[in-house]
Amino acid sequence: MFQEELLRWYKQNARKLVFRQKKEAYSIWVSEIMAQQTRIEAMLPYFERFIERYPNLKSLAQAEDDDLVKIWQGLGYYNRVRNMKRCAIQCVEQFQGQFPKTKKELCKLPGIGEYTAGAIASIAFDEKVSAVDGNVIRVFSRFYHITDDVSQMSTKKKITELVDASLTEPISDYNQALMELGALVCIPKNPRCTACPIQKECQSYAYGDADSLPVLAKKKPRRVENPTFYIWVCQDKIHLKKRSQKGLLAGLFGFDETLPEAVEEKRSLEPYTHIFSHVEWHMKGIVCFVKEKSEDFYSLSQIHDKVSIPSAFQPFLKQTEKIIKEREKCQKSL
Numbered sequence: 001m002f003q004e005e006l007l008r009w010y011k012q013n014a015r016k017l018v019f020r021q022k023k024e025a026y027s028i029w030v031s032e033i034m035a036q037q038t039r040i041e042a043m044l045p046y047f048e049r050f051i052e053r054y055p056n057l058k059s060l061a062q063a064e065d066d067d068l069v070k071i072w073q074g075l076g077y078y079n080r081v082r083n084m085k086r087c088a089i090q091c092v093e094q095f096q097g098q099f100p101k102t103k104k105e106l107c108k109l110p111g112i113g114e115y116t117a118g119a120i121a122s123i124a125f126d127e128k129v130s131a132v133d134g135n136v137i138r139v140f141s142r143f144y145h146i147t148d149d150v151s152q153m154s155t156k157k158k159i160t161e162l163v164d165a166s167l168t169e170p171i172s173d174y175n176q177a178l179m180e181l182g183a184l185v186c187i188p189k190n191p192r193c194t195a196c197p198i199q200k201e202c203q204s205y206a207y208g209d210a211d212s213l214p215v216l217a218k219k220k221p222r223r224v225e226n227p228t229f230y231i232w233v234c235q236d237k238i239h240l241k242k243r244s245q246k247g248l249l250a251g252l253f254g255f256d257e258t259l260p261e262a263v264e265e266k267r268s269l270e271p272y273t274h275i276f277s278h279v280e281w282h283m284k285g286i287v288c289f290v291k292e293k294s295e296d297f298y299s300l301s302q303i304h305d306k307v308s309i310p311s312a313f314q315p316f317l318k319q320t321e322k323i324i325k326e327r328e329k330c331q332k333s334l
């Protein structure tokens, strides 16, 4: 049975991940949401900062939105952290500040899908349920040599049924072992089959075509947009405005998309391309020095310490900062 080999391998090879060792629902949840957008090693500093600031659901439920977004800066997909707050509020209101203990109940919370619910329920509460993420889909599609397109719901369903049928106790270790195998051995390119504990029963290994699985239909090309941003600057302060509550980077701080009225001087910035999941922004940036300062101008130190600027705008912010400093230097030397 491959499960025994897998569990044995897991005991000897699992990474000692701080959030998994505790078997505690809150840490598992935070780590799983973060891991949806970045590699585990890269997310660890974010995780530690987040847990220090918001150690439990109660503190998260009371978080200031701007603080929350600031602490999430660099991870992108800000809707996820907003949903986390909504989820925390719901847990405080309905479950005395705790997570419900079953996958079924967890799935009803904002921002928690089947996978995250399965991970929390099985790892923290030992419920015998599956947690099928991209890693597990890859392992199973290779192990059972499934050549259907895994982006199709029907294929995902078929794989989930196979995972469900394979569930073994201790469930917490088994699910984590599958995730870990996908992360460390059965990796997307050049799987390390010679080091794989379940190689003997793996059908793709026998066929010799593991590298060609899983089959994933080509995605539609991203839509290209060409926005121009006008960075209004008054002395050493930059104008920022909250973006609309709808569309990309909704509700976050950004630069203006209109020219200010009285421009003293204009400077073009190096263009920058930012890639979102379905859209590419081929961005132009123009720094506009203005005399009149209205509200919503922020100093560079305020921006660094208190305001969260989405990564799409960071290159323009850096270039603007450089221009402001050079200009100050020039003016002093006059």
Ligand code: SF4
Binding pocket: 139, 142, 143, 185, 186, 187, 191, 192, 193, 194, 196, 197, 198, 199, 202, 203, 204, 205, 210
């Ligand atoms: Fe993946 Fe290779 Fe192991 Fe099969 S033998 S599960 S393809 S790493």
